[in-house]
Amino acid sequence: MLCLFDLDGTLIDSEIGILGCVRHALTQLGVEHPAELRHWIGPPLRHSFAPLLDHDHDRIELAVEHYHERFHAIGWQEHSVYPGIEAMIGRLQAAGHTLAVVTSKPERHARPIIEHLPFGPAFSRLYGPHPSSAHSEKATMIAAALEDFGAEPQQAVMIGDRHFDIDGAVANRVRGIGVLWGFGSRAELEKAGAHALARDPGHLAELLAA
Template sequence: MLCLFDLDGTLIDSELGILGCVRHALTQLGVPAPAEMRHWIGPPLRHSFAPLLDHDHERIEQAVEHYHDRFHTVGWREHTVYPGIEAMIGQLQAAGHQLAVVTSKPERHARPIIEHLPFGGAFSRLYGPDPSSPHSEKAAMIAAALTDFGAAPEQTVMIGDRHFDIDGAVANRIRGVGVLWGFGSREELEKAGAHAVAQDPQHLATLLVA
């Protein structure tokens, strides 16, 4: 089976780095940061910056550039691996599954993170959107993975914590499995059409290995 994993909120808790970079970008533009910002984790940056910057295209692009500047230097290191993830990945490898990462992070930001994970070598491919794209692109990246691996939809699963992951799965007629240790809710995942929802990494391993 081909297992496609989201990165933020699924493999790693990246809240510290992402929100630190968002605050940095807004500070550079003289805009106060919102009190509640967890919803920033998952959607494309331009989507989240737009309402705070009056949908001003030029300022949105400036904010994204400031975000990327900080993320490239320090933000990518500011994360932790969720407990149980490494063991779960090992179980999937032992079962003979193929693994890849499909993330909303630009590839240039995701690659160093994955390369530094203790289990990063388990992933044979990484899919990330073009840095200039305002869209999630999960559906297009999943479609690319299906082609690259020559995988049948019924033998492929997308695992993630937000509806963007499940939306991409539904668009490609593959199973979408939601996880509850990230930044989304059971309601969000089930509403998007999740095939199943995992409580913790061991539960996920059970769902995927069975």
């Protein structure tokens, strides 16, 4: 089976790094930080910056640039692997599944993270949107993965913590499995049409073996 994994909120807890970069960008622009920022994890940056910056294209692009500056310098290191993920990846490899990452992070930001993960080599490919994109593009990236691996929709599964992951799966008639340890909620994942919900990495491995 082709197992496509989201990165943030699924394989790694990247809240500290992402929110640190968001705050840095807003500070650089003299914009007050919202009290609640956790919902910024998952959607494309431009989508999240737009309301705070009055949908001003130039200021949004500047904010994204400031975000990327800090992320490139230090933010990419500010994460931790969720407990049980490494063992789960090992089980999937041993079972002969093909693994790849489909993330909303630009590839140039996601690649160093994956390369430094102890199980990074388990992933055959990495799919990320172009840095200038304002869209999640999960559906497009999943479609590209199916084509690259020559897999039929029924031979693949998309695993993630937000509705963007499930939306992309549904658009490609691929099973979408929501994980409950990330940044999304059970209600969000169920509403998006998740095929199943995994309560922890061990449970996810069981679902994929079924």
